[in-house]
Amino acid sequence: MSLIRERRKIKEERLSKAKEVHDHQEYVLSYFDTLFDMQLPVEKRKLDDHQIMSLCSEFLGAGTDTTSTALQWVMANLVKCPNIQEKVFEEIKGVVGIDYKEEIKEDDLQKMPYLKAVNLESLRRHPPTHFVLPHAVTEDMVLNGYLIPKNASINFMVAVMGWDGKVWEDPMEFKPEEED
Structure with missing residues (x-):
């Protein structure tokens, strides 16, 4: 949760600085940033921090769980054969x-x-x-x-x-x- 809050703060500071100085420096957009801007269509509201955390957890888990599962099957097959x-x-x-x-x-x-x-x-x-x-x-x-x-x-x-x-x-x- 602290990482989400820190990233939101960085994004807000960057945006306010860009408006004040007309700063057009390159800003690296992160996955968090896209979630901050996302709006739920039915409820017409932005995601809360807990929803963002859940989506980040799914995003990270999808990248590691599949790899871990694949490696477990490789090892299981090697043990079996x-x-x-x-x-x-x-x-x-x-x-x-x-x-x-x-x-x-x-x-x-x-x-x-x-x-x-x-x-x-x-x-x-x-x-x-x-x-x-x-x-x-x-x-x-x-x-x-x-x-x-x-x-x-x-x-x-x-x-x-x-x-x-x-x-x-x-x-x-x-x-x-x-x-x-």
């Missing part, structure tokens, strides 16, 4: 050596295709979210015999696509070897 875990370990040793004393660099990751396949397979089997952001078509179109009207909201069910037996052989099995 010791043969895959061994292949990942051997690949890492082959790239960074047996006595890797330094942290693995981003360039090293490019040399580990099996580790990438394990991550992609984990995301296919256990996507951190089952839907991607809705999309809309720009004109009426027919897809697989269905009319999709212009501006219709389209949701893609990522999980169902990753479990589709028409696309994946044994879709519920964890098989990183089959990743391209």
Whole structure:
């Protein structure tokens, strides 16, 4: 809450200074700032501090919870499949050596295709979210015999696509070897 109040104060000071001096210096707009300006249409009022805090919590949580969940599934699959875990370990040793004393660099990751396949397979089997952001078509179109009207909201069910037996052989099995 103190961060929200401090940011509001900074924004108000910046705006009042800009009006007094006609200051046109660049002001970096933050997520907080957009929430300060948001108005609830039905109630015709701005968000209170508790509502802003809740939205910020959701915003931050969405960015960390999905990553944490994805990593948990990667680790669970590696524990469940010791043969895959061994292949990942051997690949890492082959790239960074047996006595890797330094942290693995981003360039090293490019040399580990099996580790990438394990991550992609984990995301296919256990996507951190089952839907991607809705999309809309720009004109009426027919897809697989269905009319999709212009501006219709389209949701893609990522999980169902990753479990589709028409696309994946044994879709519920964890098989990183089959990743391209």
